[in-house]
Amino acid sequence: MLERALFVHAHPDDETISTGGMLALLAERGADVTVLTCTRGEAGEVIPESLRHLEGDGPALAAHREGELRAALAALGVTSHLYLGEAGARAEGQAPRRYLDSGMVEGEDGRPRLGADVSAGALCRAPFEEVVADLVAAIVSTGARAVVSYDEQGGYGHPDHMLAHRASRAAAGIAGVPFHVIIEDEAVLARLDPADTPEGALLIDVSPALERKAAALRAHKTQVTLIERPGHPLAFALSNERERPVLQREGLYLLDRAEPDPSPDSGDPRPETLMSRIATILVSLLIGALVGVLLTINHQHRVAIADASVPVGLIGALLVVAALLVGMRLVFSSRLIAFATALGIVGASAILAQEGPGGSVLVPANLEGVLWAYGPLVIALLVLAWPRLPESRKGRMEVQPRQEGPSL
Secondary structure, rough: OOOEEEEEEEEOOOHHHHHHHHHHHHOOOOEEEEEOOOOOOOOOOOHHHHHHHEEEEEEEHHHHHHHHHHHHHHHHHOOOOEEEOOOOOOOOOOOOOOOOOOOEEEOOOEEEEEOOOOOOOOOHOHHHHHHHHHHHHHHHOOOEEEEEEEOOOHHHHHHHHHHHHHHHHHHHHHHOOOOEEEOOHHHHHHOOOOOOOOEEEEEEEOOHHHHHEEEEHHHHOOOOOOEEEOOOEEEEEEOOOEEEEOOOOOEEEEEEEEOOOOOOOOOOOOOOOOOOOOOHHHHHHHHHHHHHHHHHHOOOOEEEEOOOEEEEHHHHHHHHHHHHHHHHHHHHHHHHHHHHHHHHHHHHHHHHOOOOOOHHHHHHHHHHHHEEEEEEEEHHHHHHHHHOOOOOOOOOOOOOOOOOOOOO
């Protein structure tokens, strides 16, 4: 399921805290995993006094945290990494962009929220469509067949985490790959039974990778204090100084299921653009017109069966129209494609119904002609009018947001 996956995280250190053990185990068994980091954590608070001079100096802190992230990924064994907006994670034709940490403040309800002075270059200030397009580009460049990121609460509610969830989910939907959310609530992880997990949930024992996860946590010195006491389980604290265990279980939940083509020659998923949609509509219109011409020419054909003259031409023509339009509705989510095809068929038959040179007509005023003149239109209205087919219901597992978190 995760043999080729893209893990989307908001800041350096998130990849280790939330999915460090999982990443280490996947890398160890040769899975093709890529960590994508949206920002460099420029707005983070700094824990060690010796590094406190970096706090508030966005470029300097970003450069330092880049080094911490490299060391952490090396400890986990992850060799593939991207920064959102840069090579491998930037929409085609767009100049590279550096997304900045949006920071956060504590709201009156105790939950994180955006501050009043968020930089114009911050991740949360970027156009949502641009962020999604860059994430789609990352899925394409890595060939990912699954995307992993936070739940809709962003884990503990950081605005960048919540945006990462929404954008990653949208990008996975466009690319047609499954989207998994990280189960970060310690109580939920504790009560899950590895032998009987809910449908769509994946619970992983990461204790074999605990030392590698601890080494990666040590690498994030500006953000994490690793607490090692003889005879006690490993723990860590963030800038809020609240001690938390280094979890020996990590979990995912399949939020959106998709069925990408598993064949190695299937190519990479690519997002639909305005130009590709226009081209698809025009091709559909042309196909409809060609079908309309051929069927109009042959709709008067009859075959004698016993003593009856059967209008096989008309029957076959109407069946072809129905099959083609129904197929367009089933294959394409947009009604525009089926509409363009129907327009081509009806338009071609209407043009050919006009009297030609010398008074010849292809659609005479007989029963077949009348049925052919109006039959495709009726079929088109019926096919276009039916509601969109319902998607299969996706199970949900209630996962409560983490109640504490770092000031990043």
